[in-house]
Amino acid sequence: xxxxxxxxxxxxxxxxxxxxxxxxxxxxxxxxxxxxxxxxxxxxxxxxxxxxxxxxxxxxxxxxxxxxxxxxxxxxxxxxxxxxxxxxxxxxxxxxxxxxxxxxxxxxxxxxxxxxxxxxxxxxxxxxxxxxxxxxxxxxxxxxxxxxxxxxxxxxxxxxxxxxxxxxxxxxxxxxxxxxxxxxxxxxxxxxxxxxxxxxxxxxxxxxxxxxxxxxxxxxxxxxxxxxxxxxxxxxxxxxxxxxxxxxxxxxxxxxxxxxxxxxxxxxxxxxxxxxxxxxxxxxxxxxxxxxxxxxxxxxxxxxxxxxxxxxxxxxxxxxxxxxxxxxxxxxxxxxxxxxxxxxxxxxxxxxxxxxxxxxxxxxxxxxxxxxxxxxxxxxxxxxxxxxxxxxxxxxxxxxxxxxxxxxxxxxxxxxxxxxxxxxxxxxxx
Amino acid sequence: xxxxxxxxxxxxxxxxxxxxxxxxxxxxxxxxxxxxxxxxxxxxxxxxxxxxxxxxxxxxxxxxxxxxxxxxxxxxxxxxxxxxxxxxxxxxxxxxxxxxxxxxxxxxxxxxxxxxxxxxxxxxxxxxxxxxxxxxxxx
Numbered sequence: 001x002x003x004x005x006x007x008x009x010x011x012x013x014x015x016x017x018x019x020x021x022x023x024x025x026x027x028x029x030x031x032x033x034x035x036x037x038x039x040x041x042x043x044x045x046x047x048x049x050x051x052x053x054x055x056x057x058x059x060x061x062x063x064x065x066x067x068x069x070x071x072x073x074x075x076x077x078x079x080x081x082x083x084x085x086x087x088x089x090x091x092x093x094x095x096x097x098x099x100x101x102x103x104x105x106x107x108x109x110x111x112x113x114x115x116x117x118x119x120x121x122x123x124x125x126x127x128x129x130x131x132x133x134x135x136x137x138x139x140x141x142x143x144x145x146x147x148x149x150x151x152x153x154x155x156x157x158x159x160x161x162x163x164x165x166x167x168x169x170x171x172x173x174x175x176x177x178x179x180x181x182x183x184x185x186x187x188x189x190x191x192x193x194x195x196x197x198x199x200x201x202x203x204x205x206x207x208x209x210x211x212x213x214x215x216x217x218x219x220x221x222x223x224x225x226x227x228x229x230x231x232x233x234x235x236x237x238x239x240x241x242x243x244x245x246x247x248x249x250x251x252x253x254x255x256x257x258x259x260x261x262x263x264x265x266x267x268x269x270x271x272x273x274x275x276x277x278x279x280x281x282x283x284x285x286x287x288x289x290x291x292x293x294x295x296x297x298x299x300x301x302x303x304x305x306x307x308x309x310x311x312x313x314x315x316x317x318x319x320x321x322x323x324x325x326x327x328x329x330x331x332x333x334x335x336x337x338x339x340x341x342x343x344x345x346x347x348x349x350x351x352x353x354x355x356x357x358x359x360x361x362x363x364x365x366x367x368x369x370x371x372x373x374x375x376x377x378x379x380x381x382x383x384x385x386x387x388x389x390x391x392x393x394x395x396x397x398x399x400x401x402x403x404x405x406x407x408x409x410x411x412x413x414x415x416x417x418x419x420x421x422x423x424x425x426x427x428x429x430x
Numbered sequence: 431x432x433x434x435x436x437x438x439x440x441x442x443x444x445x446x447x448x449x450x451x452x453x454x455x456x457x458x459x460x461x462x463x464x465x466x467x468x469x470x471x472x473x474x475x476x477x478x479x480x481x482x483x484x485x486x487x488x489x490x491x492x493x494x495x496x497x498x499x500x501x502x503x504x505x506x507x508x509x510x511x512x513x514x515x516x517x518x519x520x521x522x523x524x525x526x527x528x529x530x531x532x533x534x535x536x537x538x539x540x541x542x543x544x545x546x547x548x549x550x551x552x553x554x555x556x557x558x559x560x561x562x563x564x565x566x567x568x569x
Contacts, residue, residue, distance in 0.1 A: 060486070077486070078522065153513075154513065154514075154515070154524045154525075154526070155524050155525055155526055156524075157524055183528060183529070184526055184528060185525075185526065185528040186528040186529065186532075187472075187532075249475075250475060252475075253472075253475050264475075353475075353476075353478075353484040353487065353488070354475045354476070356474055356475055356478060356479055357470075357474070357479060393479075394478045394479070394480055394482045395478070395482075395484045395485060396478070396482040396483065396484070396485060396490070397482075401485075418486075419485065
């Protein structure tokens with residue numbers, strides 16, 4: 001009976017969708033593809049793809065969410081004139097935002113649309129706003145305070161978030177430390193045993209998506225041993241949470257007798273993990289060496305670059321070059337892009353800072369093909385050129401840095417930049 | 431003829447300017463070189479080789495009040511570290527500065543002298559005695 005009604009519902013929805021699609025002849029729902037900018041917004045893309053600047057100069061634009069109507073919510077790092085969320089609308093459907101409004105007097109990173117709600121986070125709290133049928137917010141003044149009092153000691157403060165399809169909210173609580181040393185980032189200081197930070201940070205916490213006023217005690221420490229996760233996504237195909245960890249910094253600075261500058265620039269990997277409840281990804285006790293393809297004991301815990309560790313810790317699904325700072329993760333479920341991109345992962349790398357004296361790395365969006373929930377090939381650079389310079393010697397030289405990712409209703413890929421606040425839209429031209 | 435006299439004038443002016451500069455309290459080249467080497471070892475990965483820092487994370491050291499202003503406050507930041515909300519030219523930085531108290535007075539003086547006279551900065555040198563004085567006030 002349940003199955004029958006579900007089928008019936010699906011059929012009804014399909015018909016409704018068709019009706020909507022055929023009823024619209026103009027406006028943002030128009031299936032007619034938007035025109036890329038002549039210079040593809042300054043990006044270098046695979047053949048067949050184009051890009052346009054949707055909006056510019058928004059400030060430090062962290063994560064973004066695109067509604068089913070194609071409007072965009074942008075979370076700003078710091079509220080400007082009392083506005084920490086910018087709402088971008090496009091009234092004529094040319095892909096360029098022509099109306100910007102703002103609300104939400106809090107800075108932060110996380111933002112996500114799920115069902116009839118917009119979820120957004122400050123660096124301590126999660127709020128949600130009710131959306132109307134057009135996925136707009138009628139009451140921007142009174143959001144529900146879903147989670148409150150998460151730890152923020154400035155370092156790794158972003159409370160990135162995502163929701164599953166079963167009414168749960170997942171929030172990153174980054175470790176307020178590099179490697180849980182007794183004295184953070186101080187040469188030679190050893191690691192605390194056990195690391196006390198893991199009680200309240202260094203992991204992903206799960207909360208109820210619809211219950212106001214939750215604190216740590218109401219949530220579940222869903223996955224631990226994650227130093228800092230800014231990019232995360234719920235993989236609908238696998239019905240599983242995937243996270244990108246920011247690996248530890250400064251192996252050479254802190255343990256110069258054990259690691260050369262070169263090793264410090266190349267270690268450890270930035271890792272993609274598929275987690276489930278109870279997963280431990282090993283921070284701070286281990287790091288992942290992408291050359292040896294092994295979990296290595298951290299020097300703060302007796303490691304020397306050769307000793308392995310973390311037998312019970314998760315293995316990464318993909319190990320990326322060190323320090324590239326993965327700030328956005330998105331599983332592509334659209335059909336606009338060619339077959340190879342479907343269900344694969346896009347990752348926005350914000351770009352490194354601790355590879356000096358070498359050039360910095362990252363500052364691009366990569367793609368990882370997936371099959372049956374597992375990576376099915378090597379990762380590749382998908383969109384490059386954000387930095388506006390061939391080589392980035394100093395992070396401050398980058399003109400744009402990719403941060404958030406979102407998918408539009410037509411399958412376009414949106415990328416936010418938190419240097420100048422440019423919102424990019426990447427389309428496939430066919 | 432006229433061109434040569436202009437050149438001569440320019441040369442004279444330059445020489446005078448250089449002489450005037452060298453009359454200022456001279457920073458021994460040796461101290462600057464030492465300061466630069468120590469900077470590379472202890473400061474560079476966060477603050478970058480050119481002092482530009484990392485947006486949102488590690489503050490720049492280029493022409494900021496923290497670097498150019500009160501010497502004692504700057505010495506205190508190195509000795510005590512800094513992990514609080516700090517606004518510099520409209521931006522905020524999240525990474526903590528670890529204490530460098532393990533360095534000798536002379537090493538801290540050399541680093542700060544280098545920083546205060548590099549990256550476009552022009553501020554007075556820091557003497558080991560300055561560091562000693564501030565260190566004595568810290569528990």
